[in-house]
Amino acid sequence: MGAKDTKIWFGAESMKTSLGSADRTYSAIRNYETGLRYHDRYGMMAGLMENGNAEEGFTLMETMIVAQVTEVLEKSLLSLSDPSVRFIISTTKGNVGLLEGNQDTPPSDAFLYESARKIAAHMQMAHPPVVISNACISGVSALIVARRMILAGECSHVVVTGCDVLNEFITSGFASFKSISADGVRPYDALRNGLNLGEACATVLLTSDINRASEPLIRLEGGAVTNDANHISGPSRTGDGLFYAIRDAISEAGIQPSDIGFVNTHGTATVYNDEMESKAITLAGLENTPLNSVKGYIGHTLGASGVVETLIAIEELRTRTVYGTLGFTELGVPCPVNISSVHRPLQTLRCLKTASGFGGCNAAVVIAAESCEDRYEAGKVAAEAVVTAEYTLDNIPGKSFAEQIREEYHQLGSPNMKFFKMSDLCKAAYVAAENLVISTDLKARYLPTEVAVILSNSSASLDTDMEHQRILQEHLPEGTSPAVFVYTLPSVAAGEICIRHKFQGDNTFFIDKDSVFAETYARLLIEKGYAKAAICGWCDKLGEHRKVNIKILEIKS
Amino acid sequence: MEQIIQELKEHLIEELNLEEITPEDIDAEAPLFGDGLGLDSIDALEIILILEKNYGVKLSNSAEAKPVFYSVKTLAEYIVNNRK
The missing domain is CATH 3.40.47.10 (Thiolase/Chalcone synthase)
Known part of the structure; x- marks a missing residue:
């Protein structure tokens, strides 16, 4: 099978958020429920997962990842010892909580690669794991890296896990940025005043084998990562970086902006992020396309967000619904975007998913249901x-x-x-x-x-x-x-x-x-x-x- | 006032990592942000911490606080008028 014929499909998935399992998360969102609560421990609103038990020799986070990867592989009838399977972990901070009380020498599991290698060894993987730590676009980055690895013929299947858990290390840092909302996130709203953090772990199979794809079929048509080269913490004031990512993702998919049914954005509800996104969406010619942010339901789940939110976007395609943006009331971004607080029927079953993060990074992917015509053509570029x-x-x-x-x-x-x-x-x-x-x-x-x-x-x-x-x-x-x-x-x-x-x-x-x-x-x-x-x-x-x-x-x- | 200005310059150099800059290099009346010292929004947050830690003065990062952040002199005036 040549690269020209290769399509990338979404396969089995597993998810845990502050709202619960994947099914529980989707049904809670349908009922406009939020997983965000005030937590004394952190002195802020956040979406925390229900605590499980860590397996011997593993942290809670590692235990969760092993369980999800095992579940996804079993559903896909695959094994990580199969050389056609690769494994990517996306996380911003991994086991950073282990630094508490260990500030002189970081313990081995605080090293992201060591932690991933332990999981890989436990699961007898044929290849070393790939670990991506790309700020808040990590999850979307991971999907893009996975797609490119499959298209390049390096493997046929990639299991992608996005995971981040909260601890005082993270909450105190965001508090120092004065970027936490005291009363709940309001994406794109006139009164928005910051983000709320959340925890999540999500795993999904990307595969070129249609027999291992989940029904109804959803494919990953294109993706791009860019930088806005503006400031390490302040997003671009023009939206150009995110616009370039959207433009390139759409171009790779071989489609036009009018072929996009809805945009599932980063939408953190900080003043500058949402402002920047509204400009990028407008530059991309998507100002009339329905848009939503799911941060009001599960918070900003950092390195997990790109994977979790893409899975939620897939559920939106499956159920032909653009979920309402919880917390949104009155438009408050400089470029008007097509947003609603209530769920809306989805006409065109194709989604643009975006993310932006510290360091000025931006990422966008296009995902589509089978009913959308596939116009992807592998590039003819063969440079050295x-x-x-x-x-x-x-x-x-x-x-x-x-x-x-x-x-x-x-x-x-x-x-x-x-x-x-x-x-x-x-x-x-x-x-x-x-x-x-x-x-x-x-x-x-x-x-x-x-x-x-x-x-x-x-x-x-x-x-x-x-x-x-x-x-x-x-x-x-x-x-x-x-x-x-x-x-x-x-x-x-x-x-x-x-x-x-x-x-x-x-x-x-x-x-x-x-x-x-x-x-x-x-x-x-x-x-x-x-x-x-x-x-x-x-x-x-x-x-x-x-x-x-x-x-x-x-x-x- | 002069003493607070001098102290503030030293705190800024120390806390904002303005290496290779001496207090004499900083013009108390020149704009802090923009080209001069190359300060940015993260430095603004750090300046809020400097004021809180050393003078017990609280300042928000809102638009109304912008004139206070204009120069070392405006910061010093704010401290004099608001310290307990």
Whole structure:
């Protein structure tokens, strides 16, 4: 079967949210019920899952993931030991709760890849797991990576799990950003005043084998990731980054905006997010297309949200319904969007799902029911990617990281007031990219949207996570530091590079044991026409350990 | 007032990681945000923490508070008028 004939189908699923199982979540949403409650423990409204019991040797989160993956595989008559099956975990913070009381040395399970590897070993997987930590677009990123892996012929099936649980680490950080709504989220509303956090775990099979697809058939027609290159925490003021993601996802699907039946947005209900989304939706010509946000039902479930909300969107396609946006009353975004508080009948069974996150990242996917004509055509691009430059930074005996990075920064000879505000991980990524971009004259040779940033490391943002945990444990009356918390996402390092150089292409952060997968993925992006150049490789910093090896990969001329 | 201005400059340099900048480099009457010191919305949140921690002064990040964030001098004036 050639790539041209390959379609990507959604298969078996498993889900847990603050509203309960998948079926319970869907029926609660149909009845306009919310899983958001005030929780004394966190001093805020949030959507918490019912606690289960952790299996011996596993955390609660790992136990949940193992159970869901097992269920999905059984329903699909597949096994992870089958070499045609790959496994992706998307999470922003994984087991970060384990840092509590362990602030000097992070325990092994706090390392996302170690935790994933333990699950993989337990399930006897043929391949190493893929871990994506891409801020709040992680879940949608994971679906896109899965689709591209199948289309590239690397595997036939991918089990994707999105999972994040709450703890004081996360709640205190969002509180420091003053971005939590005290009285419930109101997406796109004139009175919206912030988001509510939620917990969720969701797993779904993506497959090229129609016999393993769920009925009624739903396919993943296209997807794209971009960066708005504006600011690490403030969304674009124009909506251009998200617009590019929507445009590219629609273009890959081979459709027009008028072929979209509804848009299931990120819709966190912060002032700036919803404002930005309304502009992007309008730029994309979707201002009259019905739109909804499900955050009022389950909250913002971070790295799980892209997977959970895509599954909810699939249920909307199955039941031919655009769910009402709970919490919405009066339109309060600068560009009017077609939103309703009540459920509406769905005419065209095709959905655009979007997500946006810290670091300026945006993602969009198009999903469609079988009744929609399939217009996807595999690209004819068959470029070859070559490494044109490389930058390395290693431990130097007797020299501290601070000293070393300061020297590297001064050698660049271009002062930037933002540099010393960055986390060490971002400083390392910044210096590497600055050297590479200048030496290859990259900006003069490619459009901003043609350059991707694909990074990986083994410690994610643990270096900064420990700093945030230390501040948290001081229990200061004024709370934790937003300037530290914003760097507790590894993907912000890719964001800093994009902001500095105005790159707006794909940006994805993998947590791994080495940079092989990230480099292979960057190569795939170029060879399949998703990007023309990529800044890719390894960028790790934990305590005094640092290891940076970043390359420029571009089309062979 | 002069003393608070001096202290504030030191707090800003320390807490906002304005490395390689000395208090003398900061013009108390120049705009804090925008080009000069390159401060952004996260720095605004950190400045709120500085005021709360060191002077017991509470400030919201609302649009009404914007004139207070204009310069080191306007921040110092706000502290003088509102500290307990």
